[in-house]
Amino acid sequence: MPRVLMIEDDLDVRDAVRLALRHQGHEVFAAGTGEEGLEQLRPFRPDVVVLDLMLPGISGLDVCRRIRERGQVPIIMVTAMGDDNDVVTGLEAGADDYVVKPVHARVLDARIRAVLRSHDASLSDGVRPRAESHGELVIDRVGLAVTHRGEPVALAPSEFRLLLTLSASPGRVFSRQELLEAVWEHSYYGDIRLVDACVKRLRGKLGELGGDPRYIQTVRGFGYRFGSR
Structure with missing residues (x-):
């Protein structure tokens, strides 16, 4: 219950x-x-x-x-x-x-x-079910843990699921609506501010609020993608 x-x-x-x-x-x-x-x-x-x-x-x-x-x-x-x-x-x-x-x-x-x-465990959806490294960022999909530069990163549920969704398909551009449906399960009436605010928080925790973000990249007019350059 x-x-x-x-x-x-x-x-x-x-x-x-x-x-x-x-x-x-x-x-x-x-x-x-x-x-x-x-x-x-x-x-x-x-x-x-x-x-x-x-x-x-x-x-x-x-x-x-x-x-x-x-x-x-x-x-x-x-x-x-x-x-x-x-x-x-x-x-x-x-x-x-x-x-x-x-x-x-x-x-x-x-x-x-x-x-x-x-x-819940639905965060671990069977896609690439092991720890993966993206430069200094390590995502453990089984243990549901994230480290950056060797330090653990404490993520709220929506932040974690957003990171998992984006990083499962590096380079793919997700629209805000696609992310609403994947992360928050909101249909067409969802509020894209959920996505933008979550991206801002996630970037802050990964230390990339300023300059050119390495991991969570904005594609203007379209949405966001995950990169690990």
Whole structure:
């Protein structure tokens, strides 16, 4: 049974979503503040965090960053309709996906199951099932680990799956829509900002935010490709 930590300050929303997710087969702990949510990370050990950005006290963005500092549990953030700046900022802070209010339980359940699949053994899909070297970057598809210049690289689920998808076909150009479908399982209505924010985070962790990226390369007007020159 997937364990969901929901951090939401609105009591009515919290109770309604918690009940709906339990009916969908999830075990749910609902916290009313960011502080309470962070306190429950270790004892509850959630499989996924559903995080409202608008929280009293410590902000949802700060909660997102602190969760990322502690580990790589998937994070789905909840935003108000039309808060585009919050969406981009939240994705760059480390969130794996997002939903907008009002939250529909079936949509949230689908997003939860999608990020969990990204975090599971489905990441190892049988394609080139062993560690592979791309210059100073080593990707272990069996052990689900990445090292760069001999140092381990801690990747969030969406970052890891994006890297696996791109590196499975070096030189191939993937459109943002193709990456949405492969990494996030979003169909035509997906938000390409998920891809761009994830690419930015991944590049940062590989030490290539500036200049000419070696690994995750932009093909203007088309999308992204993996290179190891």
